[in-house]
Amino acid sequence: MKLYIGNKNYSSWSMRSGVLLAAFGIPFEEVKLRFDFSAGSEWTRVIAGITPTKRVPVIVEADGFTVWDTLAITEYVADRHPDHAIWPRAAKARARARSLCAEMHAGFGRLRNVCPMNIEAFFPEIGAKFWAEDEALRADVARLEAAWSESLAASGGPFLFGEFSAADAYFSPVAVRLSRFGLPVSDAAAAYRDALLAHPAVEDWIAEALRERDFVPEDEPYRTER
């Protein structure tokens, strides 16, 4: 099974699938397509052949079968590996984990727009400015805190549903955004953010992102060079 991803430094959706597979020790071959959207680039030559959405992540099986979109990939991996608790085993916890992933998938738009993932860069001044001026950003973070605290209180932590699950993989890029933009969160949310950042699969992803040393202008609203 191949997992096509984008730049590890920038691609939050790729990170979710990559962290999920790594966290559960599921074997896969990683294929990175650098975010170079110019005519003739590897991205442009390959992406349309593996997904109609022209977005990563995408799973490509040996027989050519493809699965695109992070939620579908998560479900496919869970179906193929019932031995792993990709989703929590208890029905209500599983439903709640799916709700949180769906909410993340469709929501938190302001956080995603103004605090894009950029693992190697730290923007505390920009984070502080948005935090002071942007009510929608504060509302997104307040919702995150509420969602996290409810699950952590019910499970006892350290991850949302106790053991690491798909929901935690889903929030791993959020932990990066909170830390890189220095957004203020409660002690409980900070502890969870730090537990995510310290998970070996997340640490590995971050280490590899830092080795990329690439600069993609389309993903850099706050820098002109690295």
Ligand SMILES: N[C@@H](CCC(=O)N[C@@H](CS)C(=O)NCC(=O)O)C(=O)O
């Ligand atoms: N809903 C999609 C979103 C995927 C997505 O937006 N991926 C970004 C990278 S993080 C991408 O491929 N961007 C390329 C582009 O916009 O052309 C998913 O969950 O997989």
